[in-house]
Amino acid sequence: MTSRIGRLAAASVATALATLGVTVANPAPASAAMTICYNTSQAGSFAGVAGQAASIWNNATTNLTLSANCGSNLRIYQITGGGSYAIRTSLGNGRVYIDTQQAQQYSPLRIMTHEIGHILGLPDNYNGNCAILMSGGSAGTSCTNPYPSTTEANRVSNLFAGTRIATERATDSTGSQIFRDSWPATAVTVG
Ligand SMILES: [Zn+2]
Numbered sequence: 001m002t003s004r005i006g007r008l009a010a011a012s013v014a015t016a017l018a019t020l021g022v023t024v025a026n027p028a029p030a031s032a033a034m035t036i037c038y039n040t041s042q043a044g045s046f047a048g049v050a051g052q053a054a055s056i057w058n059n060a061t062t063n064l065t066l067s068a069n070c071g072s073n074l075r076i077y078q079i080t081g082g083g084s085y086a087i088r089t090s091l092g093n094g095r096v097y098i099d100t101q102q103a104q105q106y107s108p109l110r111i112m113t114h115e116i117g118h119i120l121g122l123p124d125n126y127n128g129n130c131a132i133l134m135s136g137g138s139a140g141t142s143c144t145n146p147y148p149s150t151t152e153a154n155r156v157s158n159l160f161a162g163t164r165i166a167t168e169r170a171t172d173s174t175g176s177q178i179f180r181d182s183w184p185a186t187a188v189t190v191g
Pocket of ligand 1: 114115118123124136179180181182
């Protein structure tokens with residue numbers, strides 16, 4: 001009786017494996033967009049803001065999708081003091097640090113989308129224009145615009161357009177880089 005049950009169990013396992021084999025053999029659906037998994041386990045009170053920023057970038061761009069709970073291409077941290085900054089290890093990968101004190105002075109969502117912009121390949125552009133996301137703190141504390149300009153969004157889309165990535169990296173160095181001081185503490189005297 002025991003051996004009969006064992007044979008039945010083995011047959012069941014074999015059936016399950018066969019089913020699994022068929023499933024694995026099917027090709028995965030092709031995805032045109034690169035998925036950038038962001039992790040908010042260390043983002044503290046900024047986890048919600050991170051989600052809003054991800055939606056903004058997803059709506060503004062093509063060729064990439066920021067997605068939660070699927071991995072850690074991008075880790076987001078809440079810190080206190082020292083200023084918000086981004087460390088890009090490669091295009092679409094890195095860490096973003098949001099300073100709680102700074103987020104009481106500047107718009108937390110604008111800080112978040114700006115710092116993620118660095119991870120997505122954008123440099124700083126301190127021209128004081130609030131319509132430019134990468135102008136950061138140069139636009140003053142009254143600027144709360146969290147949206148990339150069309151030019152900024154299109155640039156990110158192009159960077160993630162597959163075949164163009166290598167060329168863009170070579171010509172514009174979107175590789176490893178640290179971006180600090182985008183949000184000056186002396187901003188109250190600006191403008
Ligand atoms: Zn910056």
